[in-house]
Amino acid sequence: MNDMRMTERARLMQDIKISARDVNVYYGATRAINDVSIDIRDKTVTAFIGPSGCGKSTFLRCFNRMNDTIESARVTGTIELDGRDIHAPDLDPVQLRARVGMVFQKPNPFPKSIYDNVAYGPKIHGLAASKADLDDIVERALRRAALWDESKDRLTASGTSLSGGQQQRLCIARAIATEPEVLLMDEPASALDPIATAQIEELIDELKENYCVVIVTHSMQQAARVSQRTAFFHLGDLVEYGDTGQIFTNPKNERTESYITGRIG
Amino acid sequence: MTLFAFVLLFTATVLAYLLNLRAARALRAGGARLHSLGGFHGGFAALVTLLPALVFLLAWLLLKEPAITVLLLRTLPEAEIAGLGTGERQLIISEIRTIAGGRIFGSPAEWKIEAADRLLAMRRTADYLMIALTALLAGGSMVIARRRVTPDFRARQGTEGILHGLMAFCATVAIFVTLGIVASLLFETIRFFQMVPVTDFLFGTNWEPQIPIREDQIAAEGAFGWIPVFLGTLVITVVALFIAVPVGLMSAVYLHEFASRRFRAAAKPVLEILAGVPTVVYGFFAILVVAPALRALGDMLAIPIAPNTALAAGGVMGIMLIPFISSFADDALGAVPRSLRDGALALGATPAETMTRVLFPAAIPGIVGGVLLAVSRAIGETMIVVMAAGLMAKMTLNPLDSVTTVTVQIVTLLIGDTAFDNPKTLAAFALGMMLFIVTLLINILALRIVRRYREIYD
Numbered sequence: 001m002n003d004m005r006m007t008e009r010a011r012l013m014q015d016i017k018i019s020a021r022d023v024n025v026y027y028g029a030t031r032a033i034n035d036v037s038i039d040i041r042d043k044t045v046t047a048f049i050g051p052s053g054c055g056k057s058t059f060l061r062c063f064n065r066m067n068d069t070i071e072s073a074r075v076t077g078t079i080e081l082d083g084r085d086i087h088a089p090d091l092d093p094v095q096l097r098a099r100v101g102m103v104f105q106k107p108n109p110f111p112k113s114i115y116d117n118v119a120y121g122p123k124i125h126g127l128a129a130s131k132a133d134l135d136d137i138v139e140r141a142l143r144r145a146a147l148w149d150e151s152k153d154r155l156t157a158s159g160t161s162l163s164g165g166q167q168q169r170l171c172i173a174r175a176i177a178t179e180p181e182v183l184l185m186d187e188p189a190s191a192l193d194p195i196a197t198a199q200i201e202e203l204i205d206e207l208k209e210n211y212c213v214v215i216v217t218h219s220m221q222q223a224a225r226v227s228q229r230t231a232f233f234h235l236g237d238l239v240e241y242g243d244t245g246q247i248f249t250n251p252k253n254e255r256t257e258s259y260i261t262g263r264i265g
Numbered sequence: 266m267t268l269f270a271f272v273l274l275f276t277a278t279v280l281a282y283l284l285n286l287r288a289a290r291a292l293r294a295g296g297a298r299l300h301s302l303g304g305f306h307g308g309f310a311a312l313v314t315l316l317p318a319l320v321f322l323l324a325w326l327l328l329k330e331p332a333i334t335v336l337l338l339r340t341l342p343e344a345e346i347a348g349l350g351t352g353e354r355q356l357i358i359s360e361i362r363t364i365a366g367g368r369i370f371g372s373p374a375e376w377k378i379e380a381a382d383r384l385l386a387m388r389r390t391a392d393y394l395m396i397a398l399t400a401l402l403a404g405g406s407m408v409i410a411r412r413r414v415t416p417d418f419r420a421r422q423g424t425e426g427i428l429h430g431l432m433a434f435c436a437t438v439a440i441f442v443t444l445g446i447v448a449s450l451l452f453e454t455i456r457f458f459q460m461v462p463v464t465d466f467l468f469g470t471n472w473e474p475q476i477p478i479r480e481d482q483i484a485a486e487g488a489f490g491w492i493p494v495f496l497g498t499l500v501i502t503v504v505a506l507f508i509a510v511p512v513g514l515m516s517a518v519y520l521h522e523f524a525s526r527r528f529r530a531a532a533k534p535v536l537e538i539l540a541g542v543p544t545v546v547y548g549f550f551a552i553l554v555v556a557p558a559l560r561a562l563g564d565m566l567a568i569p570i571a572p573n574t575a576l577a578a579g580g581v582m583g584i585m586l587i588p589f590i591s592s593f594a595d596d597a598l599g600a601v602p603r604s605l606r607d608g609a610l611a612l613g614a615t616p617a618e619t620m621t622r623v624l625f626p627a628a629i630p631g632i633v634g635g636v637l638l639a640v641s642r643a644i645g646e647t648m649i650v651v652m653a654a655g656l657m658a659k660m661t662l663n664p665l666d667s668v669t670t671v672t673v674q675i676v677t678l679l680i681g682d683t684a685f686d687n688p689k690t691l692a693a694f695a696l697g698m699m700l701f702i703v704t705l706l707i708n709i710l711a712l713r714i715v716r717r718y719r720e721i722y723d
Contacts, residue, residue, distance in 0.1 A: 069610060120609075
């Protein structure tokens, strides 16, 4: 028994997908992230928790260089995906984002049909050789996002006509249709009701079989439910990072403990 | 005297405000709990004092001279004005007025000088009466308002009610003026159709509005088919849109999504300057620069090009419309939520793919609305085409030919000596009516499209 846990652990230790060293993010003159270093494991759900404004979403957006789209934002330090610097001049952010998918806080389906929403990524990346191929990819993505049964009869309906929870699952299907290696989720359930939240959480749990999932969440219960690893951020610092069970039951840092017990945040 | 009346009224208004304000404060100082704040008591008094007296004053000023004229006519010696027509009586009245004003030409009859004295006396009396009545009205209102100051009086509701009424009045002014314009247009159009059959106008393909003015004049019978004229408008509008739509949209897309911040900061004001150029200046440009250049080009290529081509007028109109379409498209792109852009970029779409597949389609309804508004502007545009387009109505779709437009025809029909009893002049109103209907329909369509697109994201 103990042996098995040891080997499991060793496997996890080797499988580092994203490695960040001394990352700083500035918005104009203010520093939002201070010297954060972290290793994120593959095929694991890693949760970023912390009070509002602590920089966890900003840090998440570093991994697919979405901060590039904000004119005042500046990122320093190195972030490696599979050992390759994502800020290397020969690396195209467009290709990086094809490998690192993202789901946003607010469901943001395109004002197109459900089918076209999911087919959008595969189309622009040329993943489908034929129409039948594309149909296949769309169906698989919708099935994995647990939306197929509800949407198979109305794939031509507009994506915006779905309910909030369905829209978010559509966005997840859209993100996984491009076969990314990493899936970033920025508070994916914060705009949803408890039932839709439960569905999304179940989905995240299944996704970790194939993907490296990083999820930012406000809800500590959610972090405890879905993640294996948890990182606690406070005021732009990475305060503590470890196994979820350890963080929640036996935090080493005082600030983590205060947050988890509800004294700060 | 009039100025004095207004100063009096204004003083009374301020006084009423202060009086009621102080009264309300005194009540509160005396321990009463007032329903409304002191300022509302003051405002109520000021409005109650100002409005009735102001309405009275304006009405008085409006009716004073006509009333005096009527009274003056009655005092004139019966023998002098018996059997005279209205026009002649008015001549006498204006002569008396001139005398009263101190400008005496020649030696007027004695009775006219006496009448001028009477006129002056009447005016003086009227002025005193006006001031007295204004003072009475304002004073009376002030007293009434002052009596209303009690703790329970709902001065806030009163003040707000009066102000609501004022705002409603201002809102209806625009509506009634519009109705008046449409009604006058409609009235003249109906008169035109009594002389020229509706079918001749709507389906006729010949526009020759020259008709004989005198009985013995040799001229054409006159033909009023609006189709060739409208065709000219269409040709010029299409030419204008061919230039304005691609250039405007491309510039909006570039400025919104791809341009560096510095370039945008420089280009946007220049576009706004383009929007601020008076159309008459565009007209110069069309007739002095574009049209000769086109002709020179035509000579080089051995293509016959008319001096007043639809191409020159439409092309310059297109330049005029570029900033219009560009700013509309820019707004439409800006209204697309940022989350959609982020979503596309996060999927690994390039900025160009994000623009063509997500942002632009999402902005299409707004852009279409803007283009339709540009169409109605192009149809109604007058100055450029008056200067640069032709006068002959031709049934042609060739942009190298000279065409005329609805607006040009309206201008030429109404310029110079016009009599409002012949179809030539009245045709202008019929054309105006058609223009009004066409642009109204386009605007309604555009607003519908724009509104539907707002609903998606709000």
